Amino acid sequence: MYLLVLYFPFLTFLIIGLFGRYLGVNGSKILAIINMCFVSLVSYFIFYEVVLKGVICSFKIFSWFNIGLFNINWGFYFDPITSVMLLVINTISLLIHIYAIEYMKNDPFLSRFMSYLSLFTLFMIILVTADNFLQLFVGWEGVGLVSYLLINFWFTIQEANKSALKAMIMNRIGDIGVAIAICLIFYQFKTLDYAIIFPLVNIFSDNYYFFFGNYYNICTLITIFILIGAMGKSAQLGLHTWLPDAMAGPTPVSALIHAATMVTAGVFALVRLSPILEYSGKGLFFITLIGILTAFFASSIGLFQNDLKKIIAYSTCSQLGYMVFICGLSNYSLSIFHLSNHAFFKALLFLSAGAIIHAMSDEQDIRRFGGLIKLLPYSYIMILIGSLALMGIPFLTGFYSKDLIIEISYTSYLLNSSFIYWLSIISALFTSLYSIRLVYFTFLIKPNGYKNYYKSIHDAPLYLAIPLFILALNSIFFGYLNKDLFIGLGVDTWLNSIEIIYSKNLLILESEFLPWYIKNIPFFFSILGIILIFIINLFFSFIFIKLKENKFILNIILILYRFFSNKWYIDILYNKIIVKYFFILSYNNLKYIDRGLIELIGPLGIVRILNILINKYNKIQTGYLYNYIFIFILSLFFIIFNNYINIINFNLEFYFLILFLFIVKKTYKKND
Numbered sequence: 001m002y003l004l005v006l007y008f009p010f011l012t013f014l015i016i017g018l019f020g021r022y023l024g025v026n027g028s029k030i031l032a033i034i035n036m037c038f039v040s041l042v043s044y045f046i047f048y049e050v051v052l053k054g055v056i057c058s059f060k061i062f063s064w065f066n067i068g069l070f071n072i073n074w075g076f077y078f079d080p081i082t083s084v085m086l087l088v089i090n091t092i093s094l095l096i097h098i099y100a101i102e103y104m105k106n107d108p109f110l111s112r113f114m115s116y117l118s119l120f121t122l123f124m125i126i127l128v129t130a131d132n133f134l135q136l137f138v139g140w141e142g143v144g145l146v147s148y149l150l151i152n153f154w155f156t157i158q159e160a161n162k163s164a165l166k167a168m169i170m171n172r173i174g175d176i177g178v179a180i181a182i183c184l185i186f187y188q189f190k191t192l193d194y195a196i197i198f199p200l201v202n203i204f205s206d207n208y209y210f211f212f213g214n215y216y217n218i219c220t221l222i223t224i225f226i227l228i229g230a231m232g233k234s235a236q237l238g239l240h241t242w243l244p245d246a247m248a249g250p251t252p253v254s255a256l257i258h259a260a261t262m263v264t265a266g267v268f269a270l271v272r273l274s275p276i277l278e279y280s281g282k283g284l285f286f287i288t289l290i291g292i293l294t295a296f297f298a299s300s301i302g303l304f305q306n307d308l309k310k311i312i313a314y315s316t317c318s319q320l321g322y323m324v325f326i327c328g329l330s331n332y333s334l335s336i337f338h339l340s341n342h343a344f345f346k347a348l349l350f351l352s353a354g355a356i357i358h359a360m361s362d363e364q365d366i367r368r369f370g371g372l373i374k375l376l377p378y379s380y381i382m383i384l385i386g387s388l389a390l391m392g393i394p395f396l397t398g399f400y401s402k403d404l405i406i407e408i409s410y411t412s413y414l415l416n417s418s419f420i421y422w423l424s425i426i427s428a429l430f431t432s433l434y435s436i437r438l439v440y441f442t443f444l445i446k447p448n449g450y451k452n453y454y455k456s457i458h459d460a461p462l463y464l465a466i467p468l469f470i471l472a473l474n475s476i477f478f479g480y481l482n483k484d485l486f487i488g489l490g491v492d493t494w495l496n497s498i499e500i501i502y503s504k505n506l507l508i509l510e511s512e513f514l515p516w517y518i519k520n521i522p523f524f525f526s527i528l529g530i531i532l533i534f535i536i537n538l539f540f541s542f543i544f545i546k547l548k549e550n551k552f553i554l555n556i557i558l559i560l561y562r563f564f565s566n567k568w569y570i571d572i573l574y575n576k577i578i579v580k581y582f583f584i585l586s587y588n589n590l591k592y593i594d595r596g597l598i599e600l601i602g603p604l605g606i607v608r609i610l611n612i613l614i615n616k617y618n619k620i621q622t623g624y625l626y627n628y629i630f631i632f633i634l635s636l637f638f639i640i641f642n643n644y645i646n647i648i649n650f651n652l653e654f655y656f657l658i659l660f661l662f663i664v665k666k667t668y669k670k671n672d
Helices: 004-052 080-103 110-129 133-151 158-189 194-204 218-233 242-248 251-259 264-272 281-302 308-328 332-359 377-391 397-411 417-444 451-455 462-487 521-538 540-549 551-565 567-601 603-618 625-641 652-671
Strands: 057-067 070-078 208-211 214-217
Touching: 004 070, 004 080, 004 110, 057 133, 070 080, 070 110, 070 133, 080 110, 080 251, 080 264, 080 332, 080 462, 110 133, 110 251, 110 264, 133 158, 133 218, 133 242, 133 251, 133 264, 158 194, 158 218, 158 242, 208 218, 214 218, 218 264, 218 281, 242 251, 242 308, 251 308, 251 332, 264 308, 264 332, 281 308, 281 417, 281 567, 308 332, 308 397, 308 417, 332 377, 332 397, 332 462, 377 397, 377 417, 377 462, 397 417, 397 462, 397 521, 417 521, 521 540, 540 551, 551 567, 567 603
Parallel strands: none
Antiparallel strands: 057 070, 208 214
């Protein structure tokens, strides 16, 4: 029964992909929804049996590779981490399937779109259910492939083409890190199975390897390369540039990528490898540093964006930074808890944004909205709930994980704990600022859009409203209902799937006894962000007049605005330095290797040699009977006397070959 979570998405993709034109749009929609309903029900059953009953399930299907020590089986491992991920992935995927029926109803290629969504879900399920690293890598590459197909779904749009290529290339960089990490794991442990590797980490944790001129601990090397992979998939600082550009795809794709599938893969990989990460202090430090810098960086950019979907995209990048840096502080269960909470309210934000864009004739610039609170009241309530949950307002889902992450960063026994804590607080302030700015510009200010947009405006229809309502309920209650199950003290929810080797990393208990003013600082900063947005917008004219009188401060503000609105100039630096350099290098020099040497040695050279040989051997067929009789008699002579004739230590084959070539040569001349 456990395998049904894989069979149903695979059958959906296969049937709709191959026979969608015969099923039609309605048949494809019905099949996709029914199958995803079954998958979701099975996911809840697995969650009940594995997490609530504590029964871990593992089984092998067949042998995949069996070459010496390299023995890989195609198997599946259902532990608490996998069960929680399946619950989140399949629940949100089902809601997005329902949402896509209405959102994409006028698209002529809806059947193809539904098949891609099912394939995306399938590869993510393969990733989280794998029982070995190679199978995990199959799912890892699969979600990258299908993300390219989905972002580029409207392939006639140039922006979609470029965004899909950018996502593919940036993820390939991260995939190199994962591939190297898998090679290191096999080199050290001679296997790729979780069940064998994780118990043995303690034995090999003191091994060092010579790498790029220095000796490094094997666990540190594996951790760093897995972190590179997570930076690509989970859009951490340096490999993050693909994430906001992925908004070129349809809104259901954005919701699925940002909430449950693509970007959560990197965080899942870090949590899954917790037995290895725990033996690498330097690796954990790098994870913490990359995560907190990403949280600050992305939130500062989101504050200055004007595209509705890109603001939410940068908020995803920022929240992923929280999930990653708390993994660096060895609180993996809290990372999974925030991942689950974030999945629901982020899906709610994206789908609510899609409903607004759908109502406003595909307009996405929040400066051209305004006045929608009376025209789209349902969408307003939904996006407000999602924004408040994202900000971590008390008693909503985000509060129970985000505030605890900030508190644990304060209690961590690190020299840089104050730096991490205050950077996370500033990120929370920026999150509050851009969340309320989005709501304010979209719903509360006077209308700024085109008149035609407001004439044809309509609130979310039924198939859009139902998923939004379910996600809103989860955005309110999921964190409260599951806090003790996920991160409660003394619970055995995670069994042995998460390993923490140092008692000093168990900081949840200490965070409970922080002073009240420390625990309430994130809330105060969130409220401060709300107040600041309203003050700036209500008194904007007065503030602007005052700033014009002080040119120095105005120039500083303009410089900062350009800096943050241009995304810290990172995209420009990539294009001006790295991309331009490699373009020039490949065009001027490497083209001779690619189109010259490799092509001549490879396909082009082989084809040319085969053509020459075929043309030569074709001339042997002279069409004269006496030539064929002569070759027949010569061959018969060779067969009869081969064992008796041996002259000067050479076999008869050598002389026969010379004679045969001589005859062929004469035949060529005669034919010519």
